[in-house]
Amino acid sequence: MxxxxxxxxxxxxxxxxxxxxxxxxxxxxxxxxxxxxxxxxxxxxxxxxxxxxxxxxxxxxxxxxxxxxxxxxxxxxxxxxxxxxxxxxxxxxNRDPVTLVHKSRIDHLLHSANQMHGEKLSITNRLLLAVLLSHSDLFGAVRDESLSDLSRKTGLNRERVKSQIYKLNSLGIIRSWIHGATNAQLFGPTKSIYFLNLHHLLLSQGGHPAITIVYPFENLSYNKNLAEAGMILHKSINIKRPEFFYIIIFMVFYRAIINLISFMNCSSQMR
CATH class of the missing domain: 1.10.10.10 (Winged helix-like DNA-binding domain superfamily/Winged helix DNA-binding domain)
Known part of the structure; x- marks a missing residue:
């Protein structure tokens, strides 16, 4: 309930x-x-x-x-x-037919003992984040929730909602968001979209682990691939969950591994 x-x-x-x-x-x-x-x-x-x-x-x-x-x-x-x-x-x-996909994450978040880097989140932080999780899809995307919607569901005014979003973003719990538009001429009003960082320690302990896969584009240089992978690692990987690190590093270097295997096969055929 x-x-x-x-x-x-x-x-x-x-x-x-x-x-x-x-x-x-x-x-x-x-x-x-x-x-x-x-x-x-x-x-x-x-x-x-x-x-x-x-x-x-x-x-x-x-x-x-x-x-x-x-x-x-x-x-x-x-x-x-x-x-x-x-x-x-x-x-x-107000029974909602929508099936929530992050119930265990919400329950973990609401628990009063939750801490992040030794700093306890405030009541308003946890309430807003729980509401966002209740509207999130499997991948952490929250669509069709405006500032006014979040305000009515949390009891925070619009400015406080905005302030909380900035704080959660600065803590790395909200990875990014796309601002909505109220007077869009072409497509009409649009609501904001929020992307939650399900890798974050505060969220990852209460549900299935999330996995980030980095696919390097062929037209990008090797060094740029590494730079982009490093940025993604910095944004989404929790150092206490090293399995994510190995998965992503493998995906970044998979082309180098394949090239090495191909080179070894060619060398053996030439002998």
């Missing part, structure tokens, strides 16, 4: 609160009653106590989460939380 929630547009919800709700659904089912204190729930979700308190208040006001206080003898009453019938209906009414 949490994968479906990522693609759902919720009005008047902040990105931190949406992240909380997505993680809540990831950990607990719609029917589960969760009896945890603020600190325990914050630790389970992977956010601060303050975000948990604010999320419960906002979600209760939006009738998306039920908060019960149960008195058991002396002392403070314990709190119990459960997804509301309204949230269940919203998810059911």
């Amino acid at each position: 949490h994968h479906r929630l990522l693609r759902l547009e919720l009005d008047s919800i902040s990105p931190e609160v949406k992240f909380f709700l997505v993680r809540f659904l990831q950990l607990y089912s719609l029917d589960d009653s969760v009896s945890l204190g603020i600190k325990a729930l914050a630790q389970a979700i992977g956010v601060t106590d303050r975000i948990v308190t604010r999320s419960i208040t906002e979600l209760e006001a939006l009738q998306l989460l039920i908060h019960r206080k149960i008195v058991t003898g002396r002392g403070r009453p314990r709190s119990e939380y459960q997804c509301s019938a309204r949230l269940e209906k919203l998810l059911e009414d």
Whole structure:
């Protein structure tokens, strides 16, 4: 259900609160009653106590989460939380026939312990990236999602979405993107296209490994082939996944290997 929630547009919800709700659904089912204190729930979700308190208040006001206080003898009453019938209906009414191809990558990404080069990604980083993964094809391409679409699905405004995209690009998680056009004369408005780097450590641990194949063009010089291969290696290869390095190096040098074999065959025939 949490994968479906990522693609759902919720009005008047902040990105931190949406992240909380997505993680809540990831950990607990719609029917589960969760009896945890603020600190325990914050630790389970992977956010601060303050975000948990604010999320419960906002979600209760939006009738998306039920908060019960149960008195058991002396002392403070314990709190119990459960997804509301309204949230269940919203998810059911917005059932998407599209089959997600990166469910395991999304689950891995949303986990609070994810780190990259020792630096934890922020909640908004992870939420936006999870939404992009939910719309991505098998090869990491995200089409037909404008800044406005991403804004409505994350709770970020357009400028913050753009800022997050630049950050993810600078970290190498978004490899590149093609800007959309709103007033194209010939083909009409077009939406942006994003290319996710599925080789990245943050994404590669939660799904099938991606493979990059470099095919050198015949009309390019040998040195230029090496330069282009080096650039691709720099952009897409994680040094902790050396199998990718061997595959690409083999593809770059395959012509040299074939030429060497041909030379050896010719030499043996001449003897």
